[in-house]
Amino acid sequence: MILVAGATGTTGGEVVRLLQERGEPFTALVRSAAKAEALQATGIDTVVADLADRASLGPAMKGAESLFLLSASVADQAALQLNAVEAAEKAGVGFIVKVSALGADSESPLALGRAHAEVEEGLAASGIPHAVLRPGSFMQNFLGSAETIRGQDQFYGSSGEGKIAMIDARDIAAVAVALLTGEEHASGVHPLTGPEALSNAEAAAVLSDVMGREIRYLDVPGDAFKAGLLEAGLEEWLADDLVTLNDLLAEGAEARVTGEVERLTGRPARTFGQFVADCADAFRK
Numbered sequence: 654m655i656l657v658a659g660a661t662g663t664t665g666g667e668v669v670r671l672l673q674e675r676g677e678p679f680t681a682l683v684r685s686a687a688k689a690e691a692l693q694a695t696g697i698d699t700v701v702a703d704l705a706d707r708a709s710l711g712p713a714m715k716g717a718e719s720l721f722l723l724s725a726s727v728a729d730q731a732a733l734q735l736n737a738v739e740a741a742e743k744a745g746v747g748f749i750v751k752v753s754a755l756g757a758d759s760e761s762p763l764a765l766g767r768a769h770a771e772v773e774e775g776l777a778a779s780g781i782p783h784a785v786l787r788p789g790s791f792m793q794n795f796l797g798s799a800e801t802i803r804g805q806d807q808f809y810g811s812s813g814e815g816k817i818a819m820i821d822a823r824d825i826a827a828v829a830v831a832l833l834t835g836e837e838h839a840s841g842v843h844p845l846t847g848p849e850a851l852s853n854a855e856a857a858a859v860l861s862d863v864m865g866r867e868i869r870y871l872d873v874p875g876d877a878f879k880a881g882l883l884e885a886g887l888e889e890w891l892a893d894d895l896v897t898l899n900d901l902l903a904e905g906a907e908a909r910v911t912g913e914v915e916r917l918t919g920r921p922a923r924t925f926g927q928f929v930a931d932c933a934d935a936f937r938k
């Protein structure tokens with residue numbers, strides 16, 4: 654049985670959908686009985702546990718042969734995921750696929766990059782065979798700008814003309830499922846990107862083309878970008894991380910395209926145009 658953490662989220666939701674489609678035995682780890690009920694209604698096995706509650710993880714891992722490990726971008730992400738690694742080790746889980754991030758490094762200027770590196774180190778120390786998926790920026794981040802795209806025909810950022818090889822989170826899920834269900838579990842670190850690197854102005858042109866109206870990218874200074882993020886309710890450390898990330902993107906930190914999605918799934922990664930077409934309702938006025 655495969656245990657899926659993050660099953661109610663963007664990437665984990667697609668992992669669940671793909672596993673269900675393939676008829677693979679799996680259990681979704683969810684935080685509340687209400688979320689468990691919603692998934693059960695669609696025929697999915699669930700277990701209620703919280704990565705913050707170590708006592709809940711032992712029973713949740715029971716019978717799991719492998720684990721899909723993902724949680725949200727919160728300040729204590731590393732501690733939460735290390736709880737899962739510890740519980741997996743005790744339960745004898747045989748393989749873990751962890752979603753990390755491009756640039757994960759203990760010296761990263763990003764708190765998120767350092768947190769992912771800490772979990773990667775914990776995984777290595779555990780001795781459990783594992784694969785690390787290091788995706789770049791998700792195309793789904795554009796859904797966070799859907800309101801201004803609908804209302805003002807524009808979106809904001811501070812990554813200048815930096816090109817970004819964004820990935821569709823559905824392709825991260827496809828890679829995870831390929832590794833979790835493959836004949837042989839392919840351990841290793843996999844940097845995952847989409848098939849092309851686009852600047853935000855180029856992404857705006859794709860959005861305009863697919864949506865059939867002009868949508869513009871407005872590049873703003875880092876402090877104005879941060880103010881917008883705080884206004885949208887982000888915690889300050891995360892807003893700071895995103896401003897720093899945009900500075901790195903402007904320098905081309907995520908411009909390199911890797912062929913890992915195609916190599917590991919046997920089909921090309923989705924383009925940004927495909928993503929926009931599939932999510933067109935979110936961007937339509």
Ligand SMILES: NC(=O)c1ccc[n+]([C@@H]2O[C@H](COP(=O)([O-])OP(=O)(O)OC[C@H]3O[C@@H](n4cnc5c(N)ncnc54)[C@H](OP(=O)(O)O)[C@@H]3O)[C@@H](O)[C@H]2O)c1
Pocket residue numbers: 658659660661662663664665682683684685688702703704705723724725726733752753754755765788789790791794822
């Ligand atoms: N967005 C990007 O551009 C990007 C790029 C690279 C890497 N990443 C990494 O990708 C991950 C986020 O992926 P995503 O966007 O697919 O996730 P997401 O949509 O934010 O969903 C997070 C999932 O984790 C679950 N979760 C959170 N805290 C939990 C806890 N304490 N115990 C059990 N489950 C918990 C959530 O459950 P609930 O429904 O209960 O909240 C939800 O299912 C983060 O690690 C982030 O650093 C993101």
